[in-house]
Amino acid sequence: MAFLVIVVSLIVVWIASLCKILHSGSSYSKNTFLSEVSGGAPNRRNVLLVIAHPDDESMFFSPTINYLISRGHNVYLLCLSIGNADGMGNTRKDELYQACLVLKVQPQQVKILDHPDLQDGFGLVWDRGLLSKTIKEEVSTHHIDTVITFDNYGVSGHCNHRDVHYGVRKLLEDASERRIEAWELVSNNMLRKYIGPVDIWLSMLLASKASSGVAYCLLNEQPLKSFSAMAAHSSQWVWFRKLFVSFSSYTYVNTLRRINC
Numbered sequence: 510m511a512f513l514v515i516v517v518s519l520i521v522v523w524i525a526s527l528c529k530i531l532h533s534g535s536s537y538s539k540n541t542f543l544s545e546v547s548g549g550a551p552n553r554r555n556v557l558l559v560i561a562h563p564d565d566e567s568m569f570f571s572p573t574i575n576y577l578i579s580r581g582h583n584v585y586l587l588c589l590s591i592g593n594a595d596g597m598g599n600t601r602k603d604e605l606y607q608a609c610l611v612l613k614v615q616p617q618q619v620k621i622l623d624h625p626d627l628q629d630g631f632g633l634v635w636d637r638g639l640l641s642k643t644i645k646e647e648v649s650t651h652h653i654d655t656v657i658t659f660d661n662y663g664v665s666g667h668c669n670h671r672d673v674h675y676g677v678r679k680l681l682e683d684a685s686e687r688r689i690e691a692w693e694l695v696s697n698n699m700l701r702k703y704i705g706p707v708d709i710w711l712s713m714l715l716a717s718k719a720s721s722g723v724a725y726c727l728l729n730e731q732p733l734k735s736f737s738a739m740a741a742h743s744s745q746w747v748w749f750r751k752l753f754v755s756f757s758s759y760t761y762v763n764t765l766r767r768i769n770c
């Protein structure tokens with residue numbers, strides 16, 4: 510009987526959390542992340558999302574991408590490898606373009622690198638100087654004013670994700686790049702990572718307790734779009750990733766924290 514009560518309670522909380530997300534569109538217009546106004550019009554940013562592998566954008570960052578696109582920001586994507594750990598790099602590269610179409614990121618604003626020193630794989634260290642130089646080129650080409658990437662744990666702990674974070678940090682050490690506003694996706698512990706939409710309550714609470722302007726909680730107003738984007742990665746869309754995307758809190762909410770203040 511107690512087990513039944515727990516299961517029913519979990520289902521109720523899950524549904525209530527989903528309802529909160531799906532009906533958050535109007536209330537989240539109050540979210541002030543990158544929403545400053547200049548001259549009476551919203552200030553549109555040139556935002557560069559820096560990831561390590563094709564599918565990072567759909568699996569981890571889709572709440573952020575949906576938020577930025579829906580508010581008219583100009584989103585660029587830099588993927589630092591083609592994800593060739595299993596020899597499927599060219600397929601995965603094409604899949605990333607398909608996923609970006611779903612997420613409404615323009616194909617001409619997507620850059621996917623296949624550099625010999627930046628190959629997908631555990632135990633392969635990516636040079637921070639090379640990362641910084643590569644990201645800097647993209648920043649100057651597109652007049653980027655905002656960079657978003659992984660934090661120093663990289664959500665899954667993958668070494669390539671972590672290296673990307675330190676590459677961005679290295680870029681920010683460059684005096685000429687201090688004008689850039691940089692944000693990191695906060696990694697959750699194992700429990701919070703797999704409680705799906707239920708995590709929104711904790712994410713909202715923690716973001717509200719942070720100092721003003723340092724952390725923002727972005728609810729995914731279109732979680733189904735995230736599923737469609739991930740499904741565009743056909744070679745990766747196997748049963749355990751379908752489960753991951755369903756139960757992962759990153760499908761429903763992103764907490765972004767300022768790297769440089």
Ligand SMILES: [Zn+2]
Binds near residue numbers: 561667670
């Ligand atoms: Zn990855």
